[in-house]
Amino acid sequence: MSVVCRKALPEDVDALYELIQGYAAKGIMLPRSREALMRSIDTFVVAQDGERLIGCGSLCRLGSDLVEIRSLGIVDGYKGHGIGSRLVDVLMEEAKALGIPKVMALTYESAFFQKNGFKIVDKEIFPEKVWTDCVNCPKQLCCDEIAVLRLTEPVPAGERLSFAQI
Template identity: 75%
Template structure:
């Protein structure tokens, strides 16, 4: 198995949608329409194994000095092989190239992010996130996701 991480392309939209939808159906990721994925394809990276999309993640800019990792997922059968960490590294490299020093995520997989150098923080320190996405979320008043942050050089 040779998994390659690369920038997503328009031809990835259907596979991205399928992977994200599988997580959304479990209530652990926000759904994304094909149209929204196509519009934001430049923010996504994918992990690919022999032409098959097996992972994805994106960066969403929340301010001049803050981005969020979102839609981070791995296809069944590929978890636990370091692919998620490689994608996080790629996303952090992208934030670094854009000179954005803070990378955050809201997650149920706290140990994974801690293993990748993030620390747990109070989600209220991200008003950019609260007013961008949380204000429209069904879980707004009972959010059970944990906020994590990594400050990069």
């Protein structure tokens, strides 16, 4: 297996759509239309094995200092090989290059994100997310996802992260 992570291209839309729809059908990812994927293709990174798209993830800007990792998924048969972690690394580097210090996600896989340096936090500290997406979500009043956060720059040893920094 020789997996390459790269920026998504318009010709990836159909494969992205199929991958995301598989997760959406299980109720663990929000669906995205082909049109929405095409409009936001520049926010996606993909993992590719040969000619096959096997994973994806995107960054959604929620504010001047906050982005969300969303639509992070791996094709069955490729899970457990570090591909998701590689995609997260690429997305973290992208956030850092954009000068965005905070990266969050809403997930059912908190252990995966914790393994990748994220901390579990209260969803309520992300009003940007609530007013951008959650307001239209069918699970708005009974959300069972877990919020996680990671800073693009590590907090120096001995320093504590204040609520204002989050």
